[in-house]
Amino acid sequence: MRQLEPGSLRWLSSPALSASAAIHLGAACATALHPRAWPWALGAVAANHAVLTAAGLWPKSRLLGPNWVRLPAASGARGEVAITIDDGPDPAVTPQVLAQLDAARAPATFFCVGERVQRHADLAREIVRRGHSIENHSQRHRHDFSLLGPAGMRAEIALAQDGISRAVGSAPRFFRAPAGLRNPFLDPVLNGLSLKLATWTRRGFDTVNGNAEIVYRRLATNLRAGDILLLHDGHAARDSAGRPVILEVLPRLIGAIRAAGLTPVTLRAAL
Numbered sequence: 001m002r003q004l005e006p007g008s009l010r011w012l013s014s015p016a017l018s019a020s021a022a023i024h025l026g027a028a029c030a031t032a033l034h035p036r037a038w039p040w041a042l043g044a045v046a047a048n049h050a051v052l053t054a055a056g057l058w059p060k061s062r063l064l065g066p067n068w069v070r071l072p073a074a075s076g077a078r079g080e081v082a083i084t085i086d087d088g089p090d091p092a093v094t095p096q097v098l099a100q101l102d103a104a105r106a107p108a109t110f111f112c113v114g115e116r117v118q119r120h121a122d123l124a125r126e127i128v129r130r131g132h133s134i135e136n137h138s139q140r141h142r143h144d145f146s147l148l149g150p151a152g153m154r155a156e157i158a159l160a161q162d163g164i165s166r167a168v169g170s171a172p173r174f175f176r177a178p179a180g181l182r183n184p185f186l187d188p189v190l191n192g193l194s195l196k197l198a199t200w201t202r203r204g205f206d207t208v209n210g211n212a213e214i215v216y217r218r219l220a221t222n223l224r225a226g227d228i229l230l231l232h233d234g235h236a237a238r239d240s241a242g243r244p245v246i247l248e249v250l251p252r253l254i255g256a257i258r259a260a261g262l263t264p265v266t267l268r269a270a271l
Contacts, residue, residue, distance in 0.1 A: 059180025059199045065187025068174070068198035068228065068267070075270035076226030081262050082270060083108040083253070084200065085246070086137060086176065087207075087234025089116055089123045093244045094233045098130055100247065104254040106264040108132050111176045111198075113234065114139035114160025121167040128168045133266040136160045136172040136195060146181035154189045161193060174198045174267050198267055203230035204249060210237045212248035219249065220256040228267075229253070 060069045071082055085108055088094045094110075101108055110127050112134050117124045127134055138145060139159040148156065157175060165171040175195040177186065182197075190197055201224075204215035219229050231253075236244035257264055 059177075064182065064184050065190070066197060068196060070201050070228060071226040071265075071267075071270045073226075075265065076224075079225045079262050080265045080270060081223070081225065081227045081229065081257055082267050083229050083231065083250075083257075083264050084111060084176075084198070084267070085109070086111045086230060086232050087116075087141065087236075088112055088232075089120045089127065090234045090236070091120055091123055093236055093246065094123055094127070096244075096247055097233050097250065098127065098132075100250050100254075101132070102130060104251065104258075106254045106257075107266050107269070108264065109135055109174070109267045110233070111135045111137035111174075112160075112164065113137050113141045114163045116234065117160075117167050118163045124164070124167050125169075128170070133268045134164055134168055134172065135174040135176065135198070135267065136164060137176050138178055139163070141178045143178065145178045146183050148183075148185075150185040150189055153185055154192070157189060157193060157195070161195070173271070198228065200230040201227040204245075206237055206245045206249065207232050207235045208237055210239045210245055212239055212245050215245055216249045216252050219253055223256060223260050223262065225262055 061067065062069075070076065071080055083106065085097065088110060089112055097108075110132055112124065112127075114136070117134070124134060136157060137160070138156045140156065142148070142156065145153070145156065161172060173194075173196060175190055175193075176198055180199050186197070202219060204218045206215045209215055219231070231246045231250065233244070233246055236246050239245055239248060254264065
């Protein structure tokens with residue numbers, strides 16, 4: 001497993017953490033110099049914590065550090081969009097997704113869970129063999145990921161980074177937090193692991209909605225160059241016939257992308 005160099009985590013790497021540190025220091029100094037100012041100091045600290053919490057609960061926020069919610073401008077200018085697929089690999093769903101992508105000659109980015117990659121290493125290698133990329137979606141997809149401290153986050157991400165690298169022969173370059181939720185400690189950890197945070201432009205909520213038409217419209221309406229689109233092969237909702245929703249939506253979505261004159265690419269290609 002890759003070891004972090006001492007001091008490699010730049011704890012003040014994001015403006016939000018720098019501002020938070022300044023607010024805490026200012027509150028402490030104000031209280032020391034003017035004891036009666038403590039209610040104002042406490043209020044400033046509380047407001048700061050509320051803003052940081054809200055930013056962590058908003059996946060598209062850039063307040064806590066750099067965050068790909070769209071592809072870079074140059075990629076958008078080339079008419080590119082990215083299809084990203086989360087929570088796999090799933091041996092019951094992912095092979096069918098790969099077949100659909102093959103048929104459409106469309107590359108995709110799979111944000112995979114580390115322990116699933118280790119459990120289904122052959123399938124992970126097949127994803128890469130077919131021209132797609134695998135990125136880091138944490139080791140266990142913990143629902144409390146956003147509540148972890150820096151050591152816990154680093155362990156979850158580094159374990160997945162190591163396991164994916166060993167399984168497919170190349171290290172992920174991007175990370176996506178479980179459910180997109182995070183806290184101020186994530187950006188310094190990603191800096192230390194040389195990973196970029198990527199969320200999405202829009203998602204279909206296809207883990208909770210079994211209506212393929214609604215999921216499709218959420219993704220395809222107002223489709224634009226530079227969009228990052230989110231679907232799921234793991235934890236996929238099922239339609240009324242028991243079929244994973246992604247399998248109903250993906251061919252139509254790729255068709256809409258082509259009809260709009262856009263080109264699907266991996267996040268790595270967009271770099």
